[in-house]
Amino acid sequence: MSPTTETLTAERILEATEDVLRRHGPAKATVVDVARALGVSHGSVYRHFRTKAALRAAVTKRWLDRTSETLSAITADESRAPGTRLRDWLAALFEAKRRKAGDDPELFATYMVLTGETGEVVEEHLADLTGQLTRIIEAGVASGAFTAADPATTATAVFHATGRFHDPGYHRVWERPGAQEDFTALVDLLLRGLGRAS
Template sequence: MRGEPLDAETIMSATEEVLRRHGPEKTTVLDVARLLGVSHGSVYRHFPSKAALREAVIRRWLDRVQEDLAAAIRSPEPAAADRLRGLLTTMFAVKWAKAREDPELFATFRVLAAEHSTASSAHVAFLLAQIRGIVVDGIADGEFAACEPEVITRAIFNATSRFHDPTHAAEWQSPEVEAESATVISLILDGIRTR
């Protein structure tokens, strides 16, 4: 048994470690309890179910991903088109890096995304809000054609699915993915600019 009292953060960190070792399919609450040297009942006192624990771990992991993204876009370019290009480029690069460097937690995220979990929906909402902010600025400046921001934001998100949706992760290893994403971004920017 461990000395210090067991808290939710400690359990989540241990779960990350077990996920990285065994992957999303084989990780059990018992593995997590064993790593911590506690009974699985102690884990269940903090998280009502394995699904709740997994959701909490991925929510915390996505928070860190979003912090990286927010830091990268903190100093905005003056033109909305340049800001949108920067946001999308960074958003894809962060996803590709996570898929490559943290494959087991990415695989867990992918399972949650397929299940439309709360953590994954909140992450989609965060990305949509980032895009929407720039779209609204661009329309206000007259740089982007007048349109319904919600509709065009969703269209930009959908048109770039190949580059950010975890279901496409296997394709992100292609040497062409960077050039192909740049072309799609240019196509989108040409589509929303004022004529």
């Protein structure tokens, strides 16, 4: 089926937009480039996304949601003890961010620009992540594994404390020797701090 006869969906547009951004970068990529890649008019793209900014926000959300979806499976996995779940969640976040930066540096650089443009999308993503952490900490408190007077505040503190291992601004240090050991030491410290005093 040729691009022009295949049904145009928002998902196809977002896939094409990601490819165009990878090739041209955020400064040069246009809606016309996306339409050309799909074999449609730019008006067809605008029927799904009313503005270029809306398209860029949607593709940024899609990129961020990939990480959130992976982490939500860990959050929901009640077969893991809360301490294990917290350790696994933080490790998965670190690995996801490290993989994005290392496997596709051009696209990662593009998204660094786009996330700066789409503050609301980024804030929603951060709220989702701290919400997931809150649920893990609540489970730890309920089981007696953790102490936290306010799980939401504690979750925010854990998120900020581990920022060096997931904030894209630190991406250059993620592959340095000792980064994994530093991460493990920090998580060990956090888990000891959350542990119920005897």
